[in-house]
Amino acid sequence: AQKVTQAQTEISVVEKEDVTLDCVYETRDTTYYLFWYKQPPSGELVFLIRRNSFDEQNEISGRYSWNFQKSTSSFNFTITASQVVDSAVYFCALSAYNTDKLIFGTGTRLQVFP
């Protein structure tokens, strides 16, 4: 069975702090993809990144970076120098071979205070 766990329900930081959102996944498939989505207060789901199971290179995009470690089944997301606009719920998700669905974690609510 596939599962995504985001143990951090809510994180509060002050602007300019760095923050890491944890994601741990379970799957028996060797081919799978991991995703992060952002859900701002307006409610939409915004795609941030996709990573496949064969590519463990870390990725950086501006203030965002992602650390994928198969050895610990984790795909963590770090925001550097957080800003108020980063306040949102962040979802980690998993898709596995031979299924259409994305399996979401329960999300982490990030609040960035000025």
Place this chain on the structure above:
Amino acid sequence: EPEVTQTPSHQVTQMGQEVILRCVPISNHLYFYWYRQILGQKVEFLVSFYNNEISEKSEIFDDQFSVERPDGSNFTLKIRSTKLEDSAMYFCASSEGLPKTAQETQYFGPGTRLLVL
């Protein structure tokens, strides 16, 4: 930049009524999805649709639900007789194709917030 659109943004209905939620997927996408998110909970898969038929559905997607692509652009979710527990945000998503390969990114619409009274 192309995006998935959904109408209406909000819908209030009485228990037992039928509702139709509408979505316009990204134009060159071939694969369509519905998800729902009950308030404060995680996003759950309902159904996927490819080549004019359901590709996969979850246990949530029972006989009260149906999906349709009535024309070349719209994709709809119908709930025949709404229940209180159907109150949720419903998201439509689309992806380019290659079903069941796990690699496609699903792009989500802004959602329809359904409230059943």
